[in-house]
Amino acid sequence: MNCNEEFIIKAIGKLTIEFNFDWEQQRKVRDCLNYSMYNYEVHTLEKSLIKGDMHEKIFLYIKVKKLAGYSDSTLNHYNYTLGKLATFLNKPVSTVTTNDLRMFLILNSEGKKPSTINSIIFYIKAFFAWLESEDLIPRNPARKLEVNKVPKRLRKALTVEELEKLRIACKDNRERALVEFLFATGCRVSEVVDCNIEDLNLNDNSLRVIGKGDKERVVCFGDKTKVYLNKYLEERNKDNDPALFVSQKFPYNRLSRRGIELIIHKIAERAGFNKSVYPHLLRHTMATLGLQNGANLVTIQHLLGHTDPATTQIYAENSLENIKHEYKQHMNC
Incomplete structure (x- = not known):
């Protein structure tokens, strides 16, 4: 993904959060941005001096939950999801905002079932709730994240x-x-x-x-x-x-x-x-x-x-x- 594409995706994500765009409105905005940016090239600011600490906090969190008796399978799910979040944000956990998390969810939810998205939200909420309880962050940015309504389905047993x-x-x-x-x-x-x-x-x-x-x-x-x-x-x-x-x-x-x-x-x-x-x-x-x-x-x-x-x-x-x-x-x- 080049910088132009990354900018368009993030812009659409921000506008969707602010104005609650549906898929058709998102498509129109994407087309307008692509047209407007023709013959322009976007470059990212140098962020090499920014040091994120999420990976080390995730490592500590996984170790604590392992001691609490969480299964290897559950810990792997936590590690994978939170690792993707840390790479996406690349910033100190104390500076993460609710909109940062919403942006991550928007960019990582396409094509996924509501139940799968809810699992991602659950892992994020649990991690930041733990950070807050351990006084590692001043406030919990994940508290406002809302899970999707998942329709109940009958459990189809064999006859x-x-x-x-x-x-x-x-x-x-x-x-x-x-x-x-x-x-x-x-x-x-x-x-x-x-x-x-x-x-x-x-x-x-x-x-x-x-x-x-x-x-x-x-x-x-x-x-x-x-x-x-x-x-x-x-x-x-x-x-x-x-x-x-x-x-x-x-x-x-x-x-x-x-x-x-x-x-x-x-x-x-x-x-x-x-x-x-x-x-x-x-x-x-x-x-x-x-x-x-x-x-x-x-x-x-x-x-x-x-x-x-x-x-x-x-x-x-x-x-x-x-x-x-x-x-x-x-x-x-």
Whole structure:
């Protein structure tokens, strides 16, 4: 991007903030600026003497949150987003303004979903709130940032028939054990990645899981899952890896998040699904089918590892089959 283009983008961003331009108005302003600047060349002022301290503050923030038990995945998201912000601003954190942050969001929001933009805003707000609480800045410029309204969507769980199709499409015991394990335990894919064989208690069909925030909980699985886990583990004679699920090729390393996602995707393709099927969908399915079959909401909350009951309540509110069942039972007069 040359200086002319950078100037036009920043000018449009500033005008959009001041006058609330829509996309068509932004396009007209862009055309006018391009025409007016023909045969002119913009040059930036020398800023080599300006020293920003955001990168070192971000480094400290990440270390503090790591000590607080944040997962590596969460910390990576923080580091990536805040790193882009630091590079964009290149100024001391104490001088950052609300408009600086809005400009960054405008230039980094094009083509992104509202939920993705909200995540970026969340990371920025959390970082500057921490800076303020630590007395590292005089005021919090992110306080006025507003998140986008995201329309609520039903969590689309698999039906019993679809779940059975997925099971039938498994080509070996490893795949079947993985599908059964994801559904039966309702574990997050990151929790399955970290799971070791020694975490299993095959005597009472339970599993010790370390979830978000380094919190430990116990989840359960049925005899069907136990059968396929045993079959899979009996075939594991080529490795000594402690991981519960490993790759099929040498050096038989622990399956990664992406590896598990690819396996589920391939099984779904074989099963003939015309919609996206992913590991977290099996977690949704466990919760939804459990509630439909009469499981207690508090029990589902514990099994899923939700700290806030409101998160689990979404499954009860959005289960269409549950609504239909309750209506037939109590309101169909």
